Amino acid sequence: MKDHIYKHIELTGTSTVSIEDAVNKAIKRAHKTLKNLSWFQIVETRGHIGAGAVQQWQVTIKIGFALES
Amino acid sequence: MKDHIYKHIELTGTSTVSIEDAVNKAIKRAHKTLKNLSWFQIVETRGHIGAGAVQQWQVTIKIGFALES
Amino acid sequence: MKDHIYKHIELTGTSTVSIEDAVNKAIKRAHKTLKNLSWFQIVETRGHIGAGAVQQWQVTIKIGFALES
Amino acid sequence: MKDHIYKHIELTGTSTVSIEDAVNKAIKRAHKTLKNLSWFQIVETRGHIGAGAVQQWQVTIKIGFALES
Amino acid sequence: MKDHIYKHIELTGTSTVSIEDAVNKAIKRAHKTLKNLSWFQIVETRGHIGAGAVQQWQVTIKIGFALES
Amino acid sequence: MKDHIYKHIELTGTSTVSIEDAVNKAIKRAHKTLKNLSWFQIVETRGHIGAGAVQQWQVTIKIGFALES
Amino acid sequence: MKDHIYKHIELTGTSTVSIEDAVNKAIKRAHKTLKNLSWFQIVETRGHIGAGAVQQWQVTIKIGFALES
Amino acid sequence: MKDHIYKHIELTGTSTVSIEDAVNKAIKRAHKTLKNLSWFQIVETRGHIGAGAVQQWQVTIKIGFALES
Amino acid sequence: MKDHIYKHIELTGTSTVSIEDAVNKAIKRAHKTLKNLSWFQIVETRGHIGAGAVQQWQVTIKIGFALES
Amino acid sequence: MKDHIYKHIELTGTSTVSIEDAVNKAIKRAHKTLKNLSWFQIVETRGHIGAGAVQQWQVTIKIGFALES
Amino acid sequence: MKDHIYKHIELTGTSTVSIEDAVNKAIKRAHKTLKNLSWFQIVETRGHIGAGAVQQWQVTIKIGFALES
Amino acid sequence: MKDHIYKHIELTGTSTVSIEDAVNKAIKRAHKTLKNLSWFQIVETRGHIGAGAVQQWQVTIKIGFALES
Numbered sequence: 002m003k004d005h006i007y008k009h010i011e012l013t014g015t016s017t018v019s020i021e022d023a024v025n026k027a028i029k030r031a032h033k034t035l036k037n038l039s040w041f042q043i044v045e046t047r048g049h050i051g052a053g054a055v056q057q058w059q060v061t062i063k064i065g066f067a068l069e070s
Numbered sequence: 071m072k073d074h075i076y077k078h079i080e081l082t083g084t085s086t087v088s089i090e091d092a093v094n095k096a097i098k099r100a101h102k103t104l105k106n107l108s109w110f111q112i113v114e115t116r117g118h119i120g121a122g123a124v125q126q127w128q129v130t131i132k133i134g135f136a137l138e139s
Numbered sequence: 140m141k142d143h144i145y146k147h148i149e150l151t152g153t154s155t156v157s158i159e160d161a162v163n164k165a166i167k168r169a170h171k172t173l174k175n176l177s178w179f180q181i182v183e184t185r186g187h188i189g190a191g192a193v194q195q196w197q198v199t200i201k202i203g204f205a206l207e208s
Numbered sequence: 209m210k211d212h213i214y215k216h217i218e219l220t221g222t223s224t225v226s227i228e229d230a231v232n233k234a235i236k237r238a239h240k241t242l243k244n245l246s247w248f249q250i251v252e253t254r255g256h257i258g259a260g261a262v263q264q265w266q267v268t269i270k271i272g273f274a275l276e277s
Numbered sequence: 278m279k280d281h282i283y284k285h286i287e288l289t290g291t292s293t294v295s296i297e298d299a300v301n302k303a304i305k306r307a308h309k310t311l312k313n314l315s316w317f318q319i320v321e322t323r324g325h326i327g328a329g330a331v332q333q334w335q336v337t338i339k340i341g342f343a344l345e346s
Numbered sequence: 347m348k349d350h351i352y353k354h355i356e357l358t359g360t361s362t363v364s365i366e367d368a369v370n371k372a373i374k375r376a377h378k379t380l381k382n383l384s385w386f387q388i389v390e391t392r393g394h395i396g397a398g399a400v401q402q403w404q405v406t407i408k409i410g411f412a413l414e415s
Numbered sequence: 416m417k418d419h420i421y422k423h424i425e426l427t428g429t430s431t432v433s434i435e436d437a438v439n440k441a442i443k444r445a446h447k448t449l450k451n452l453s454w455f456q457i458v459e460t461r462g463h464i465g466a467g468a469v470q471q472w473q474v475t476i477k478i479g480f481a482l483e484s
Numbered sequence: 485m486k487d488h489i490y491k492h493i494e495l496t497g498t499s500t501v502s503i504e505d506a507v508n509k510a511i512k513r514a515h516k517t518l519k520n521l522s523w524f525q526i527v528e529t530r531g532h533i534g535a536g537a538v539q540q541w542q543v544t545i546k547i548g549f550a551l552e553s
Numbered sequence: 554m555k556d557h558i559y560k561h562i563e564l565t566g567t568s569t570v571s572i573e574d575a576v577n578k579a580i581k582r583a584h585k586t587l588k589n590l591s592w593f594q595i596v597e598t599r600g601h602i603g604a605g606a607v608q609q610w611q612v613t614i615k616i617g618f619a620l621e622s
Numbered sequence: 623m624k625d626h627i628y629k630h631i632e633l634t635g636t637s638t639v640s641i642e643d644a645v646n647k648a649i650k651r652a653h654k655t656l657k658n659l660s661w662f663q664i665v666e667t668r669g670h671i672g673a674g675a676v677q678q679w680q681v682t683i684k685i686g687f688a689l690e691s
Numbered sequence: 692m693k694d695h696i697y698k699h700i701e702l703t704g705t706s707t708v709s710i711e712d713a714v715n716k717a718i719k720r721a722h723k724t725l726k727n728l729s730w731f732q733i734v735e736t737r738g739h740i741g742a743g744a745v746q747q748w749q750v751t752i753k754i755g756f757a758l759e760s
Numbered sequence: 761m762k763d764h765i766y767k768h769i770e771l772t773g774t775s776t777v778s779i780e781d782a783v784n785k786a787i788k789r790a791h792k793t794l795k796n797l798s799w800f801q802i803v804e805t806r807g808h809i810g811a812g813a814v815q816q817w818q819v820t821i822k823i824g825f826a827l828e829s
Contacts, residue, residue, distance in 0.1 A: 004816070006789040007772040013559040013617065019090055021157055024186075025193055030558040030620060032191030041193070043184040046112040048093075050133070053101030055094055055110070057556070064188070065772065068789060073333070075306040076289040082214040082272065088159050099213040099275060115181040117162075119202070122170030124163055124179070126211070134289065137306060142402070144375040145358040151628040151686065168627040168689060195625070203358065206375060220283040220341065226435055228364050231393075232400055237282040237344060239398030248400070250391040253457040255438075257478070260446030262439055262455070264280070271395070295573055297502055300531075301538055308536030317538070319529040322595040324576075326616070329584030331577055331593070340533070349678070351651040352634040366433050369462075370469055377467030386469070388460040409464070410634065413651060418540070420513040421496040427697040427755065444696040444758060471694070479496065482513060487747070489720040490703040504571050507600075508607055515605030524607070526598040547602070548703065551720060565766040565824065582765040582827060609763070640711055642778055645807075646814055653812030662814070664805040667733040669714075671754070674722030676715055676731070685809070709780050736802040738783075740823070743791030745784055745800070 005067040010035075011044065013061045020046060023060040037067040074136040079104075080113065082130045089115060092129040106136040143205040148173075149182065151199045158184060161198040175205040212274040217242075218251065220268045227253060230267040244274040281343040286311075287320065289337045296322060299336040313343040350412040355380075356389065358406045365391060368405035382412040419481040424449075425458065427475045434460060437474040451481040488550040493518075494527065496544045503529060506543040520550040557619040562587075563596065565613045572598060575612040589619040626688040631656075632665065634682045641667060644681040658688040695757040700725075701734065703751045710736060713750035727757040764826040769794075770803065772820045779805060782819040796826040 014027025024041065032038055041062045049057040083096025093110065101107055110131045118126040152165025162179065170176055179200045187195040221234025231248065239245055248269045256264040290303025300317065308314055317338045325333040359372025369386065377383055386407045394402040428441025438455065446452055455476045463471040497510025507524065515521055524545045532540040566579025576593065584590055593614045601609040635648025645662065653659055662683045670678040704717025714731065722728055731752045739747040773786025783800065791797055800821045808816040 004774045004776070004785065006774070006786055009770040009772070009820070011561040011615075012620075013561070015556045015558070017556070021193070021196075026556065027558055028188055028193060029191050030622070038188040038191070041186050041188060048110050050097055050107040050110055053098050053107070055090070055097060058090075061561070063770075068771075070789070073291045073293070073302065075291070075303055078287040078289070078337070080216040080270075081275075082216070084211045084213070086211070095211065096213055099277070117179050119166055119176040119179060122167050122176070124159070124166060127159075130216070132287075137288075139306070142360045142362070142371065144360070144372055147356040147358070147406070149630040149684075150689075151630070153625045153627070155625070164625065165627055168691070199630070201356075206357075208375070218285040218339075219344075220285070222280045222282070224280065228400070228403075233280065234282055235395055235400060236398050237346070245395040245398065248393050248395060255455050257442055257452040257455060260443050260452065262435070262442060265435075268285070297538070297541075304533055304538060305536050314533040314536065317531050317533060324593050326580055326590040326593055329581050329590065331573070331580060334573075349636045349638070349647065351636070351648055354632040354634070354682070366469070366472075373464055373469060374467050383464040383467065386462050386464060408632075413633075415651070418498045418500065418509065420498070420510055423494040423496070423544070425699040425753075426758075427699070429694045429696070431694065440694065441696055444760070475699070477494075482495075484513070487705045487707070487716065489705070489717055492701040492703070492751070504607070504610075511602055511607060512605050521602040521605070524600050524602060546701075551702075553720070563768040563822075564827075565768070567763045567765070569763065578763065579765055582829070613768070642814070642817075649809055649814060650812050659809040659812070662807050662809060669731050671718055671728040671731060674719050674728070676711070676718060679711075738800050740787055740797040740800060743788050743797070745780070745787060748780075 006070070007039065007065045008068055009063050009065050011061060011063050013059055016058045016060075017056065018058070020058055020060055023058045024062055027060070027062055028064065031064055035066055038064055039067060040065045075139070076108065076134045076136055078132050078134050080130060080132050082128055084129075085127045086125065087127070089127055089129055092127045093131055096129070096131055097133065100133055104135055107133055108136060109134045144208070145177065145203045146206055147201050147203050149199060149201050151197055154196045154198075155194065156196070158196055158198055161196045162200055165198070165200055166202065169202055173204055176202055177205060178203045213277070214246065214272045214274055216270050216272050218268060218270050220266055223265045223267075224263065225265070227265055227267055230265045231269055234267070234269055235271065238271055242273055245271055246274060247272045282346070283315065283341045284344055285339050285341050287337060287339050289335055291336075292334045293332065294334070296334055296336055299334045300338055303336070303338055304340065307340055311342055314340055315343060316341045351415070352384065352410045352412055354408050354410050356406060356408050358404055361403045361405075362401065363403070365403055365405055368403045369407055372405070372407055373409065376409055380411055383409055384412060385410045420484070421453065421479045421481055423477050423479050425475060425477050427473055429474075430472045431470065432472070434472055434474055437472045438476055441474070441476055442478065445478055449480055452478055453481060454479045489553070490522065490548045490550055492546050492548050494544060494546050496542055499541045499543075500539065501541070503541055503543055506541045507545055510543070510545055511547065514547055518549055521547055522550060523548045558622070559591065559617045559619055561615050561617050563613060563615050565611055567612075568610045569608065570610070572610055572612055575610045576614055579612070579614055580616065583616055587618055590616055591619060592617045627691070628660065628686045628688055630684050630686050632682060632684050634680055637679045637681075638677065639679070641679055641681055644679045645683055648681070648683055649685065652685055656687055659685055660688060661686045696760070697729065697755045697757055699753050699755050701751060701753050703749055706748045706750075707746065708748070710748055710750055713748045714752055717750070717752055718754065721754055725756055728754055729757060730755045765829070766798065766824045767827055768822050768824050770820060770822050772818055775817045775819075776815065777817070779817055779819055782817045783821055786819070786821055787823065790823055794825055797823055798826060799824045
């Protein structure tokens with residue numbers, strides 16, 4: 002098990018569909034500019050309400066990724 | 071950005087289907103008697119077990135809504 | 140309401156599909172060796188990332204069950 | 209298991225006697241105006257001191273009750 | 278020390294001026310419809326940003342008030 | 347002071363009488379199958395409401411006990 | 416309402432009888448050397464187990480008291 | 485950087501004016517009897533309500549100071 | 554409501570004047586290099602003490618801003 | 623990545639030497655009766671004091687291990 | 692098991708060597724003026740950085756000790 | 761005391777040796793690309809288990825550093 006250093010960042014993904022979709026949208030965006038994304042953890046699940054229903058899921062996650070040494 | 075006052079209430083929605091459905095059921099019920107529902111936050115996700123499977127999702131949320139001035 | 144004693148255990152279920160599926164997998168496994176499973180509570184939702192998407196949902200739950208007296 | 213929606217409220221009961229008595233006083237008061245009280249959870253236990261002894265137990269609880277559909 | 282029962286509600290006050298002003302706005306609004314407001318506690322301090330500065334302070338407080346017996 | 351290893355388990359005791367009685371019921375049950383019970387800590391105090399009064403105290407505790415080496 | 420400054424200290428009271436008795440023992444001891452004790456808050460409830468029962472309740476409280484100006 | 489030992493104490497300052505003023509009042513009082521006060525951290529912000537407005541800000545802080553060796 | 558992805562960063566602003574001023578200093582600095590700053594949340598309020606008074610307010614905030622897609 | 627179910631247990635290891643040694647003692651003991659130990663997390667670090675020095679480090683950890691399917 | 696009352700104090704020990712050494716330094720200092728030191732718990736581990744390395748470990752602990760009756 | 765703005769980042773350092781070594785590895789890596797590193801705080805201590813022993817310490821820290829103005 003090699004000794005890596007990992008960095009954590011915090012993002013909020015949004016989706017009209019589901020919690021899982023909001024998480025995947027945040028990860029997809031992070032993947033555009035960061036390599037080695039490794040794990041995530043849900044920090045908070047909120048959302049926007051309109052017309053008596055959820056209009057948007059807003060899921061905040063921490064993402065961990067290995068830094069190049 | 072107008073200066074509103076918001077009130078928060080806490081509800082538990084239940085569903086046999088999914089976490090998202092339980093949240094929407096709680097919001098739909100609140101919408102019957104309250105105007106201006108604006109946002110929610112998931113506070114706790116629990117459930118009832120029967121026959122080795124989830125029988126009911128019980129999701130507690132905080133809902134915020136603007137008070138009439 | 141009879142006075143039971145309940146024990147709590149903590150498990151992590153994993154799934155490539157959804158948070159709900161990971162919870163159900165953990166409960167299904169517990170059901171193999173324990174009787175009287177009664178309720179659960181989600182403690183943490185994490186996951187493994189690969190190719191810019193969630194590869195595995197990892198959901199930790201507490202499960203409560205009545206002990207035989 | 210019918211799908212109810214539950215509301216939670218927070219009250220502080222007070223008593224010169226015990227923690228249990230303070231909880232029961234808060235529940236008795238809520239029962240005057242709310243139907244279907246179902247469960248409670250102790251949130252905080254504080255009190256007033258006088259003459260080197262507890263003069264009043266102040267116990268804050270959350271109460272959950274089913275909303276009429 | 279009479280044995281009262283207290284109820285707690287949660288409000289968010291907003292202000293363009295200061296944290297203290299946002300708290301007072303929430304209390305002033307609660308005072309319109311509730312008697313016997315007794316104490317508050319700050320739960321969360323957030324705000325809206327525009328043009329590189331705070332545009333609105335959003336302070337969430339719990340308010341406690343004695344119920345009529 | 348000998349170097350022991352301790353294990354912790356989590357139980358919920360229930361009682362119609364008091365918080366202390368619920369704790370003792372959980373410990374009495376654990377004592378049936380485990381030796382060397384050493385300490386406990388209250389984790390949560392909840393209960394069931396009926397007829398405007400507490401019908402059952404439900405107290406969750408962690409219990410620590412030394413493992414045989 | 417005069418503007419006092421209050422100091423908080425943390426004590427653990429112990430009792431073979433009950434949680435309430437352990438709290439009162441801690442307050443009685445503090446009263447020996449400190450004037451103006453005003454309020455307390457329970458921080459933690461633990462205990463010692465022997466012979467399958469609670470042998471000693473150990474209740475940690477914060478006590479607040481006004482300082483002389 | 486010399487190796488000091490620091491002690492922390494907890495005080496509540498009160499003020500009719502502002503949160504900042506309540507913090508300064510607590511620090512000023514501590515300064516009367518303690519040398520080397522070094523830093524503080526706000527632990528809790530509460531207050532007393534009267535006539536639909538804040539009558540007194542009550543801010544609890546931890547103060548750290550170096551002990552003489 | 555468009556589906557944005559938001560990033561959160563954590564900064565500490567400092568001020569000799571007030572909590573509000575320390576928050577604004579941190580936001581002003583973030584605004585130099587980041588577009589679309591949207592909201593903030595106070596995470597911690599600390600400070601430096603000298604001569605029996607607050608010499609510097611140190612307020613840690615989380616700032617959220619929309620990422621370009 | 624195969625879909626395993628993991629169980630978590632909580633142990634306290636003790637040592638006169640160091641925090642790391644106490645963690646390893648707890649893991650070594652768990653290894654006697656459990657296969658597939660995978661990860662741990664430190665939950666609490668306490669200790670016993672005697673003669674003005676630490677006599678025993680007491681480190682509580684959670685251990686996760688894969689269940690046989 | 693005699694019914695003692697315990698007091699808790701909070702100290703920060705510092706060390707250039709290790710976490711364990713910082714804890715022992717805080718305990719050694721407390722031992723100069725307090726009898727009956729019984730246990731400690733680590734509350735926070737921080738430190739000062741210089742030249743790309745830890746220059747000083749700063750470990751905050753709670754210490755409990757029995758009061759003379 | 762000059763009014764700086766500080767940024768916080770979160771890293772996980774890993775080591776086969778000790779908690780202190782894992783912290784230093786994370787700081788050494790941050791020092792490669794960031795100036796003015798000032799302090800750190802341990803957020804979480806986890807690790808990987810193999811052959812009944814800790815194979816890797818994984819320590820997550822927050823690091824604070826002054827931003828250039």
